[in-house]
């Protein structure tokens with residue numbers, strides 16, 4: 411016997427017409443196997459159309475919006491990061507310049523030593539000079555900063571520097587940002 | 592906020608516009624409206640509540656970041672369900688190499704039904720549907736879900752999946768026949784089990 415099971419879903423949906431419909435109806439009258447398939451298909455249809463639409467646990471929207479806010483904050487951070495890095499690099503460069511300036515006299519002393527005693531004496535002198543210069547520079551910078559900033563801005567300024575250092579460290583060390591997904 | 596079809600399309604377009612302009616409230620309203628459609632699709636595709644929650648959240652996050660590419664001439668729900676569908680199929684692909692569905696406990700769904708007997712019956716029906724859907728390859732499962740739960744026509748399913756209407760229809764027919772076959776097998780093995788329990792009485 412020829413079975414044409416592929417026609418049965420269309421028949422069930424009332425989409426089968428003409429000769430095919432007539433053929434299937436005649437076949438169904440004599441074929442138990444296709445009859446079984448028809449009733450199983452019918453049952454599947456009922457089962458699925460009565461199945462409920464599952465909803466998520468309450469508070470779903472809030473959970474999505476919280477994750478979204480997290481993602482946005484991360485995106486904003488990565489957008490300002492290049493600017494912060496540029497500022498950090500500039501500050502580092504300036505700091506290096508003054509370090510080079512401090513080291514030059516050391517280099518000339520070491521490059522052309524006269525006698526051992528003179529060298530020792532020179533180095534001691536250089537050491538004291540460098541120390542004094544560093545201390546002077548620090549006190550000058552500190553004084554200038556303290557003098558230039560109104561007292562109210564001192565704390566925010568310190569936080570800014572701290573934050574800058576943290577971002578710089580994070581980007582240099584490449585520590586992963588906290589991720590929840 | 593209830594979603595009525597009458598001014599639904601317009602309101603929906605407005606929400607998309609506002610969300611694009613950076614209004615989070617408007618996007619939250621879109622999430623509120625489509626959470627069940629997306630969550631149910633994920634649940635039926637993936638078979639458990641934990642994965643469904645995660646996949647549904649991920650779908651909305653992706654939708655938000657791709658909102659700019661949404662074409663307002665399309666139905667928003669078709670666009671959103673396409674994102675959900677791709678994400679779920681991706682997950683299934685990744686999962687196949689790690690664990691099978693049987694290893695994942697079925698998440699409990701809360702229900703408003705107070706009658707415990709009816710509740711058990713429903714639980715069994717849910718399990719049966721889950722087992723039946725699991726027999727289908729993911730893209731067939733998707734066609735069935737979009738047709739029966741999201742009430743999409745074959746043409747709309749074609750839009751979601753990037754297929755022609757005819758291809759969707761033949762997949763749907765084949766999927767239904769596979770489900771019917773599964774149902775018959777389930778019934779047969781159930782009656783065999785009960786026969787065995789009755790001491791194989793003639």
Ligand SMILES: [Zn+2]
Nearest residue numbers: 413441443444
């Ligand atoms: Zn037959």
